[in-house]
Amino acid sequence: MSQHKKSEMVAQFRAQFAKKMEELSLQADDIELYQQAFSHSSFINDFNMNRLDHNERLEFLGDAVLELTVSRYLFDKYPNLPEGNLTKMRAAIVCEPSLVIFANKINLNELILLGKGEEKTGGRTRPSLVSDAFEAFVGALYLDQGLEAVQRFSEKVIFPFVEEDELEGVVDFKTQFQEFVHRQNSGEVSYRLVKQEGPAHHRLFTSEVMLDDQPVATGQGKTKKESEQKAAERAYKSMKQ
Numbered sequence: 001m002s003q004h005k006k007s008e009m010v011a012q013f014r015a016q017f018a019k020k021m022e023e024l025s026l027q028a029d030d031i032e033l034y035q036q037a038f039s040h041s042s043f044i045n046d047f048n049m050n051r052l053d054h055n056e057r058l059e060f061l062g063d064a065v066l067e068l069t070v071s072r073y074l075f076d077k078y079p080n081l082p083e084g085n086l087t088k089m090r091a092a093i094v095c096e097p098s099l100v101i102f103a104n105k106i107n108l109n110e111l112i113l114l115g116k117g118e119e120k121t122g123g124r125t126r127p128s129l130v131s132d133a134f135e136a137f138v139g140a141l142y143l144d145q146g147l148e149a150v151q152r153f154s155e156k157v158i159f160p161f162v163e164e165d166e167l168e169g170v171v172d173f174k175t176q177f178q179e180f181v182h183r184q185n186s187g188e189v190s191y192r193l194v195k196q197e198g199p200a201h202h203r204l205f206t207s208e209v210m211l212d213d214q215p216v217a218t219g220q221g222k223t224k225k226e227s228e229q230k231a232a233e234r235a236y237k238s239m240k241q
Contacts, residue, residue: 009113013038016111024106026153030144033058035113037140038133040123042115055136062139065147066094069154073162078175080182085175093162099131102157108134173233177209180236187212191228194218209235 014031017038021028028034041054070093074086081089092098103109109130114123123129142150181189190213194206207227208215217238219230 009043010035013111013113020106020108020111024153024156026141026149027145030140033140033144034137037062037136038111039113040115040118040129040133042118042123043113044115046115055133058136058139058143059132060139061142062135062137063094065138065142065150066135066154069147069150070094070158073154073159078179080179081175085172089172089175093158096127096131099134100127101161103130103134105161106157108137173229173236177232177236177239180239181211184239186239191231193224193227196224207231 013035017028017031017034036053037055037058039054041051041056044051044054067090070090071086074081074089074093078086078089109124112124112129112133118129138150138153141153178189181187188211190210192208192210192215194208196203196205198204203222204220205222205224205227206218206220207224207230209217209219209228209231217231217235219227219232219234221227221230
């Protein structure tokens with residue numbers, strides 16, 4: 001493609017990017033850095049640019065910065081959770097499906113600079129491509145504005161969706177309920193399988209969650225573990241209200 005086309009695409013990106021940063025209440029000093037964060041390898045290849053001008057190095061850095069930011073958030077939010085639980089929660093937050101959710105909430109995929117072929121084949125909605133761009137943006141933000149800016153961005157874009165249980169698989173309700181009960185000093189949590197019904201290939205389990213051996217909520221699921229999670233979710237949401 002022509003250099004004129006490249007200039008057009010870059011100018012459009014810069015205008016959109018400035019508007020996006022304004023929406024996010026963030027400052028950007030090094031525009032070249034952010035342009036690299038949103039430059040997919042197909043864009044670099046189409047215009048015969050330096051092969052290191054795409055976003056993969058920034059993606060590598062952003063991944064580490066996200067892990068640190070989310071680790072600190074979980075460490076502060078759940079002071080009574082052991083390392084194993086914190087590790088599982090972090091892995092569920094800093095994973096491709098979750099990063100795509102965060103990116104889509106702020107329409108970050110609109111900014112990605114793609115090659116012609118990649119654009120035609122729907123690259124802008126490809127989960128791996130979108131999550132990579134999200135990580136690369138975080139890497140660029142860290143280099144340009146520091147960890148504090150990444151923290152503010154995370155407080156706006158990541159943490160609210162974790163707290164509102166909008167990320168499937170992120171919230172372990174048994175852990176959440178245990179933590180809540182511990183903070184309230186409300187008693188000892190235990191679970192009891194009430195019944196299981198249906199044929200072996202379509203079994204339905206019903207469990208109760210109890211505080212000091214008194215039932216507080218019931219849940220159903222296709223496995224015993226799922227029924228306990230559902231019971232814990234009901235108990236947790238009910239007691240929070």
